[in-house]
Amino acid sequence: MSSNFNHASFIWSAADLLRGTYKQHQYGDIILPFTVLSRLDAVLAPTKQAVLEATKGLDPDVDPSPGMLRAKAGHTYSFSNRSNHDLKSLQGDPDNLEQNLRDYVNSFSSNVRDIFEKYKFEDTIVDLAQNDLLLQILQHFAKVDLHPKAVDNEKMGHIFEELIRKFAEASNETAGEHFTPREVVKLMVSILLANEEDLMTPGIVRDVYDPTAGTGGMLSVADDEIKAMNGSAQVNLLGQELNGASYAICKADMVVKGQPIDNIVNGDTLMNPAFKNRTFHYGLSNPPFGVNWQKQREAVTSEHEIAGFDGRFGAGLPRVSDGSMLFLMHLISKLREPSDSSGGGKGAIVLNGSPLFTGGAGSGESNIRKWILDNDYLETIVGLPTDMFYNTGISTYVWILNKDKPAERRNKVQLIDATEMFVKMRKSVGSKRKELSDDHIVEITKLYEQFEESDVSKIFDVTDFMYRTITLERPMKRNYGFTPERIERAMAAKPVTKLDEDAQGRLLEVLEAAGVDAGGELSFSRTEFQKQLMAAANGKGVALKPALVKMLVDELSEHDDDGELLTKAGRPVADAALRDTENVPWNEDIDEYLEREVKPFVPDAWIDESKSREGAEIQFTRHFYNYVPPRSLEEIDADLDEVLGRIRARLEQVKA
Known part of the structure; x- marks a missing residue:
């Protein structure tokens, strides 16, 4: 492979001629089309004269038939060039190099001219000529033989990809550009x-x-x-x-x-x-x-x-x-x-x-x-x-x-x-x-x-x-209390912080008064707890809106396995805070999975099948993982003793 990249390195060294006149990110726009041109010129060289003879007198604006060229000139390609010049002969007339090179490129059949149009190659030729670099670049490429007998298609592919990689590095364009070895x-x-x-x-x-x-x-x-x-x-x-x-x-x-x-x-x-x-x-x-x-x-x-x-x-x-x-x-x-x-x-x-x-x-x-x-x-x-x-x-x-x-x-x-x-x-x-x-x-x-x-x-x-993926729900079971921590949490809730300072102060008085009345005891009835809250509010002359009351009761409650079971329409209400998901293998019954893997640990759990989702993943690495047990303590101790022994021996040498 190294020889392939040696070709590429030589071609890319044309950048030494461009340095100072062009910026790094412009190098590839010049070097790549010249590389393509050199390759095509080398490919056409063996049948160059035969093609010129076969196309004499034909309309220069009409591409010759590949079949005709194959029959008359032994030309086996689907493209051709009808210019009398090639890249070597162009160097013999430096005074007219710019015009002759443009004519040479435009003498390719239309299926190839498209390639150079993508590079805006005519503009490149003009710009190089204005900077007195056109002849030097042409002479540089004349030193490398890109004929298929010297560089086969596989090698040429390596060269092109290496040149583009160098271009990407020079342009700081690396994201997403990963050529395939x-x-x-x-x-x-x-x-x-x-x-x-x-x-x-x-x-x-x-x-x-x-x-x-x-x-x-x-x-x-x-x-x-x-x-x-x-x-x-x-x-x-x-x-x-x-x-x-x-x-x-x-x-x-x-x-x-x-x-x-x-x-x-x-x-x-x-x-x-x-x-x-x-x-x-x-x-x-x-x-x-x-x-x-x-x-x-x-x-x-x-x-x-x-x-x-x-x-x-x-x-x-x-x-x-x-x-x-x-x-x-x-x-x-x-x-x-x-x-x-x-x-x-x-x-x-x-x-x-x-x-x-x-x-x-x-x-x-x-x-x-x-x-x-x-x-x-x-x-x-x-x-x-x-x-x-x-x-x-x-x-x-x-x-x-x-x-x-x-x-x-x-x-x-x-x-x-x-x-x-x-x-x-x-x-x-x-x-x-x-x-x-x-x-x-x-x-x-x-x-x-x-x-x-x-x-x-x-x-x-x-x-x-x-x-x-199944969703496991657990019932909402709550206790209720006016503890300082819960009151602080309730006062930090968004609906409360939106109140003005006076309203917030009166609400805090209500909650603290309710706490005194409750004597620090927890309640296991939402209805009774709400009555305690409303009684404290009435005692302080504070009117609470229903939405605020609901929010306060929720914030003053916590999950308790022995607490009150909340129901709706006769069915347990799911506690979103306790919701969990499990991935169940495709061929396994989800109910059997629930009984075996979940119920022993959370007996009150159930599956909400409306939330079930089908999935697929390929954990490639996991299927080839081989567990390597850690070394025994005896082996580790032996290694430590050996290292310490060497250290002690060296210390003795230093003392001596």
Whole structure:
């Protein structure tokens, strides 16, 4: 991997030329499009002259047909450049460099010009020329060979992502930008393609989709792996990306691969999803972690409320502070249904720990998890080591989704603990300090394929992750008294503090007089206690409104297991202060749970079924927890004696 980042380091060193003239946050807007331009120029070099010969006399404003170029020039790409220049020849005429470079970029076919328009590249060329830097930048990029024979697509993906990471660091733009390491992508693809016997069919067609495509790394790896399994397979790569720079790089890579130009779309997947009427064989995604979706809230909420389950978000909405579960639901919606001729789709998505357990029963997150489990979409979750990503060290998980599980996996979920499967990198890259080896990828994929229980592989019924939250009520039993503490509490209540000082003073006199009359005795009758209060008020000539009387009686009372039972319509009144909740496993009867787990401790408790909620959570770590008992006191004492002995020996040496 180091050689890949050496390429990136050299390219990024163009910043030394820009320093002083441009600010750090501007470097990437210059370096990234020049990198794309250099890549495309290198790709086109072998057929450059043949294309020029084939396009002589054709309308310069009309893109030549890829089919015609393939037949006449042996040109295998869906894009071309009809300029007589290339990046090397441009340097031979420094006096006209600005105009010639602009003409060169505008001589690309329209499907590529869009890439440079995203970067506002013409403005960059003009600005560099005005600062006498254009020739120097061009000469810098001429020193690096980005031809596919020297730098294959996988290496180029590493280079692009490292450049964007450096750009993000220079711009202080790190939140939510977590590029997916290639070995993680390979693991995701390896699991997706495992047990896919149909992939060996000659000429088979497979669609791969990434709604958060980034620079296209996931699509590229999927393409390479499928074609390695079946060289005759036709792989269609489709994706959507919000960030303009990443989109431009992804599109450039896909165009080089010969993919149709409309397969990569720039836009917001949550607000304006591409490929609305299309589903896919495979879906891959690494959505941004913990990113606020307030900007998309109106559109997403509208789809949830109006379209319901006919849209993407019928199951529920997560909290606005983290939209990762929106991408999870979106990806599920884009996987083929089992009724399709080629079977149901499979997906793999990288998420942090939050979607596993955030949100209690009845919350949006819990409802989404339960919907996924109810529909049996979740096949496997792989827990990855920490420190795997460039810009975050948090725990991450790969969710494997399948809309057409094999019989033995139906209504089952496999958890694979790969948190200890890693090798430490010799040199960290950002927050990335660990990586998966090829052997680890093979091992994890085998665990998935074998679908067996082990120390690092656990298999559960989908209902094992479901539960019911029941609300336990207890009857309100009270005693009443005019103690100093209770009087102080009553006088601090909001309705009392709103009274003027004179009214508050008279009320205090009433309560203190009632306390004297009661002689410090507690009452176990609300009716009798209220009579005592009213008698004291009448004795002081103070009129109390009914609402104030009720509030005072409540504040002057406390719970007492032996106190008066309050009822309403013949039924006990629930004491909100004693209310509690319990999570009951899905397959357990709640009444039996009440009798076994609650009644022995609080015999008067009951369940308010109107408040019961259904929930789902996946406590991944808990299922792989191994209890390690603490060391014995004898072992600890022995260690202490050994340490003290060494200290004493050294002290003796000092004294000597």
